[in-house]
Amino acid sequence: MDFNNIIGNTLRIGVIISAIIIIFGVALLFVYNGSNGFTITQISSSNSIVNSSIFKPSEIFSGLPKLYGLDYIYLGLMVLIATPVLRVLLGIAQFASERNKLYTIITVIVFFNLMFAIFILPILISK
Amino acid sequence: MLSPIEFFVTVVLVSALSGILGALTGLGGATFLVPIYTLYLNVPIAYASGASLISTIATSSGAASAYIRDRITNVKIGMGLEIATTTGSIAGALTVAYIYAHHLEFIVYIVFGIVLLSQVYVQLAKSKFELPKPIKPDWTTRVFELYGKYYDTVLKQEVEYHGVRWWLGEIIMFFAGFISGLLGIGSGALKVLGMDWAMNLPMKVSTTTSNFMIGVTAATGSSIYWILGYIQPFLAAGTALGVLIGAFIGTKILLRVTNKTIRYIFTVILVFLGIQMILRGLGYGL
Numbered sequence: 001m002d003f004n005n006i007i008g009n010t011l012r013i014g015v016i017i018s019a020i021i022i023i024f025g026v027a028l029l030f031v032y033n034g035s036n037g038f039t040i041t042q043i044s045s046s047n048s049i050v051n052s053s054i055f056k057p058s059e060i061f062s063g064l065p066k067l068y069g070l071d072y073i074y075l076g077l078m079v080l081i082a083t084p085v086l087r088v089l090l091g092i093a094q095f096a097s098e099r100n101k102l103y104t105i106i107t108v109i110v111f112f113n114l115m116f117a118i119f120i121l122p123i124l125i126s127k
Numbered sequence: 128m129l130s131p132i133e134f135f136v137t138v139v140l141v142s143a144l145s146g147i148l149g150a151l152t153g154l155g156g157a158t159f160l161v162p163i164y165t166l167y168l169n170v171p172i173a174y175a176s177g178a179s180l181i182s183t184i185a186t187s188s189g190a191a192s193a194y195i196r197d198r199i200t201n202v203k204i205g206m207g208l209e210i211a212t213t214t215g216s217i218a219g220a221l222t223v224a225y226i227y228a229h230h231l232e233f234i235v236y237i238v239f240g241i242v243l244l245s246q247v248y249v250q251l252a253k254s255k256f257e258l259p260k261p262i263k264p265d266w267t268t269r270v271f272e273l274y275g276k277y278y279d280t281v282l283k284q285e286v287e288y289h290g291v292r293w294w295l296g297e298i299i300m301f302f303a304g305f306i307s308g309l310l311g312i313g314s315g316a317l318k319v320l321g322m323d324w325a326m327n328l329p330m331k332v333s334t335t336t337s338n339f340m341i342g343v344t345a346a347t348g349s350s351i352y353w354i355l356g357y358i359q360p361f362l363a364a365g366t367a368l369g370v371l372i373g374a375f376i377g378t379k380i381l382l383r384v385t386n387k388t389i390r391y392i393f394t395v396i397l398v399f400l401g402i403q404m405i406l407r408g409l410g411y412g413l
Contacts, residue, residue, distance in 0.1 A: 011342075046134070046170045047169065047170070052353045052358035084345075091206055103206060113210070114343070117213070117220075
């Protein structure tokens with residue numbers, strides 16, 4: 001199995017897993033008529049007050065055992081966002097294994113941009 | 128007012144339809160999503176862009192997994208250009224944050240409308256010729272290894288190609304990333320323009336490589352959207368699922384539909400939505 005197949009499968013599996021988690025989360029929302037203290041009506045209105053600014057990615061996991069639908073939805077979205085990130089990481093491994101210095105460096109720069117946007121910028125913005 | 132379940136079903140249906148249109152036109156689902164959400168479902172444009180940005184990751188990853196197997200996507204060219212698209216996406220997402228913070232939403236509506244209308248040219252000019260006229264390799268061709276080959280199932284032959292003007296591709300990609308971060312779309316058309324027109328790559332390579340890049344570009348912007356609260360979970364969930372379903376159906380139809388008239392119908396939809404977005408931006412609400 002070569003790198004291209006691994007990468008193709010990673011992308012596919014990432015999307016499938018995230019879709020399953022999201023569907024589960026939506027189902028929980030409807031079963032419990034809400035989540036995280038919000039009613040389903042509050043969550044579902046088109047200009048809802050419920051949005052990602054009140055959900056810290058690190059706090060999502062505490063809601064999973066409580067079967068909070070919103071936390072599952074956000075987890076699914078996080079998996080979805082992580083899929084291309086993982087793909088870039090695999091790209092670094094691929095170019096490194098081919099001993100292609102230039103493209104290993106290029107892919108590391110892309111990875112750095114992603115990490116900067118995902119981990120460093122939010123800290124800078126929220127200050 | 129729609130009940131929660133009705134609203135969810137509507138979101139899934141609208142995004143599935145957008146996904147089908149996106150797959151058939153090659154524009155991606157987001158192009159149709161944001162106008163329909165904002166113009167007809169009363170969704171604030173920040174939430175519409177957030178949901179649509181998330182959905183482009185879903186379709187990109189879904190489609191890219193298939194294309195990579197076909198060996199048409201040029202991973203090197205894609206990765207090299209990602210430097211510019213991710214940087215552009217960060218700049219675009221920060222710009223839109225400023226725009227929303229200062230209640231200048233009308234700018235986003237107008238830019239979105241202009242982007243929609245500019246796609247019309249791309250739609251009509253497209254599919255004229257399959258392979259580019261060969262241009263002599265330049266220094267970037269050699270340094271950045273801008274070459275490859277793939278087996279074309281339509282032409283029934285192995286196509287060898289090389290790209291040129293890497294630097295020009297990078298400049299266009301920065302704008303593509305910027306637009307993606309600003310509007311929450313994949314901006315696949317601009318990416319294709321960068322590879323097809325600037326770098327002289329074959330259409331098939333441009334479109335598949337662009338699709339591959341969209342996921343990484345969108346992932347960059349989405350974290351900024353997340354922290355600023357543009358991602359509404361209910362809307363994003365329905366949109367991601369709907370667009371996935373739509374893209375899946377769309378690619379199945381695509382194999383059978385190559386009719387030119389269908390392209391014209393889509394173009395009319397583009398013009399219609401584009402004009403409405405601009406009017407909304409100028410203050411002529413519905």
